[in-house]
Amino acid sequence: MIKGHQTWVFESKPVIIGSAAIGGPFEAQGALANDFDLLHEDIWLGQDSFEKAEKKFMEQACETAIKKAGLKKEDIQFFMGGDLINQIISSSFTARTLGVPYLGLYGACSSSMEGLALASLLVDSKFAQNALAATSSHNGAAEKQYRYPTEYGAQKPPYAQWTVTGSGAAVVSQHGKGPRVVASTIGRVVDMGLSDPFNMGAAMAPAAVDTIEAHFRDLNIEPSQYDLIATGDLGRVGHEIAAELLKKHGINIPKEIFTDCGILIYKDDQPVFAGGSGCACAATTTYGHFISRMKRGELNKILVIATGALLSPMSYQQKESIPCIAHAVSIEM
Amino acid sequence: MDKLIWAFIIGGAICVIGQILMDSFKLTPAHTMCTLVVAGAVLGGLGLYDPLVKFAGAGASVPISSFGNQLVKGALQEAKQTGIIGVLTGIFEITSAGISAAIIFGFLSSLVFRPKG
Numbered sequence: 001m002i003k004g005h006q007t008w009v010f011e012s013k014p015v016i017i018g019s020a021a022i023g024g025p026f027e028a029q030g031a032l033a034n035d036f037d038l039l040h041e042d043i044w045l046g047q048d049s050f051e052k053a054e055k056k057f058m059e060q061a062c063e064t065a066i067k068k069a070g071l072k073k074e075d076i077q078f079f080m081g082g083d084l085i086n087q088i089i090s091s092s093f094t095a096r097t098l099g100v101p102y103l104g105l106y107g108a109c110s111s112s113m114e115g116l117a118l119a120s121l122l123v124d125s126k127f128a129q130n131a132l133a134a135t136s137s138h139n140g141a142a143e144k145q146y147r148y149p150t151e152y153g154a155q156k157p158p159y160a161q162w163t164v165t166g167s168g169a170a171v172v173s174q175h176g177k178g179p180r181v182v183a184s185t186i187g188r189v190v191d192m193g194l195s196d197p198f199n200m201g202a203a204m205a206p207a208a209v210d211t212i213e214a215h216f217r218d219l220n221i222e223p224s225q226y227d228l229i230a231t232g233d234l235g236r237v238g239h240e241i242a243a244e245l246l247k248k249h250g251i252n253i254p255k256e257i258f259t260d261c262g263i264l265i266y267k268d269d270q271p272v273f274a275g276g277s278g279c280a281c282a283a284t285t286t287y288g289h290f291i292s293r294m295k296r297g298e299l300n301k302i303l304v305i306a307t308g309a310l311l312s313p314m315s316y317q318q319k320e321s322i323p324c325i326a327h328a329v330s331i332e333m
Numbered sequence: 334m335d336k337l338i339w340a341f342i343i344g345g346a347i348c349v350i351g352q353i354l355m356d357s358f359k360l361t362p363a364h365t366m367c368t369l370v371v372a373g374a375v376l377g378g379l380g381l382y383d384p385l386v387k388f389a390g391a392g393a394s395v396p397i398s399s400f401g402n403q404l405v406k407g408a409l410q411e412a413k414q415t416g417i418i419g420v421l422t423g424i425f426e427i428t429s430a431g432i433s434a435a436i437i438f439g440f441l442s443s444l445v446f447r448p449k450g
Contacts (some may be wrong), residue, residue: 146363151446151448152362154362155355155362157356196359
């Protein structure tokens with residue numbers, strides 16, 4: 001059911017009956033290593049390219065999530081996947097392996113919550129019994145796609161971010177035990193004219209603020225109703241900007257509940273510049289860390305706002321600014 | 334000893350210019366490199382780069398700007414001997430060692446390492 005301008009309220013409260021987070025070596029050294037289902041020492045996963053490795057990550061995340069849900073892949077009616085590689089091949093090739101009806105998504109790093117929102121919508125409207133949502137990213141593949149070949153060793157400014165290597169997946173179902181998806185706010189594309197592709201956090205912050213504002217306006221609730229409000233991958237620079245903008249807009253989110261997946265995922269002493277980013281950042285943090293915390297009873301109600309920068313290497317070369325988007329999903333135990 | 338210090342200062346200064354181009358003027362690494370090559374070529378054409386090399390040694394001859402200077406130097410030298418066509422043939426004359434080294438060592442390291450990142 002639509003509420004307000006752009007928010008879906010899922011009356012049946014679809015259940016996340018299984019979720020999985022798979023990570024690479026850098027994530028294994030990170031702050032949330034304990035909440036990953038599987039961590040790999042080898043960034044290549046025995047494959048001969050980063051792209052093939054990323055597909056493996058996503059396949060494993062999907063398989064693990066389905067297994068944890070106690071289902072078989074035949075029980076999944078729809079698969080919603082998204083990633084950062086050209087023509088979203090990681091998702092499409094994973095869909096080929098799964099053999100499940102598939103909807104490919106591209107919302108850059110916002111795809112994780114876009115997928116979860118759409119899966120919940122399908123389940124809530126009874127167009128699906130079980131739907132699977134997954135996203136992945138790979139540091140090497142993303143560097144190659146968006147920046148420079150990794151062996152080139154180009155310098156990065158301190159506000160750059162580190163793309164998370166891994167994948168997160170969730171099975172959403174009509175019945176079962178687990179955290180429930182209660183609402184979702186679909187974001188608008190916001191472009192404040194920033195064009196530095198290393199400064200994604202600052203570019204995406206206004207989009208996150210726009211969606212957060214819309215969420216509380218549409219549902220007419222207060223931020224304090226949540227135990228945790230986490231942006232996707234704004235990093236330290238972007239998150240600070242978002243916090244400031246929210247204050248200016250009169251939305252007071254208590255500091256202790258407002259965080260960012262890109263800040264949480266790595267330890268302070270890891271050389272990740274301003275923090276983590278990528279489709280797998282919000283996905284692994286939500287489907288691994290947050291859901292584990294909810295199951296442990298530490299969190300009851302959370303809001304995840306996955307942020308995405310909708311640029312392409314081509315648009316950047318043609319000196320276009322970076323349009324950004326954010327989708328919010330509210331989950332409760 | 335003097336030369337050593339000047340090499341350090343001049344070489345460092347050229348690198349500082351490169352860093353400023355990247356950090357303050359937001360040039361990409363490729364643009365920065367080209368800018369330094371062109372600057373070296375212009376200075377070489379004006380006859381200013383060779384005195385700099387004489388003064389600072391490796392401090393001026395190792396940075397990429399020296400490559401621009403060598404391109405111009407080769408073209409001018411060959412033009413003197415064989416006329417206008419020498420501009421074309423001379424460009425790679427002095428720089429051929431550097432270019433061949435880049436190709437050969439690039440090839441060799443690609444055999445040893447994984448050039449697929």
